[in-house]
Amino acid sequence: MTDPKGLIRESYRIDGITDAECRSILIDWALSLPDGQDQKTALADQLAQHSPENPDHPMTVLLREGLETAPKRTGRRKRA
Numbered sequence: 001m002t003d004p005k006g007l008i009r010e011s012y013r014i015d016g017i018t019d020a021e022c023r024s025i026l027i028d029w030a031l032s033l034p035d036g037q038d039q040k041t042a043l044a045d046q047l048a049q050h051s052p053e054n055p056d057h058p059m060t061v062l063l064r065e066g067l068e069t070a071p072k073r074t075g076r077r078k079r080a
Contacts, residue, residue: 002042011059022058040070
């Protein structure tokens, strides 16, 4: 599940939502992803699900930006 709390889905239902509000929601969404969930895959899933009907929505813009700048997985984990 790539939107466990329904945060992204709900952001598309808020009339007049701002870029700043979407950024806040996106951060909360990223923090709520399950351990081990690949963020880039989750972003792509959400973008595919919501962008066709909402191409100019501020969340769509942020999802695209996030997908372009998401860190690439190296397969290695940093040890503390």
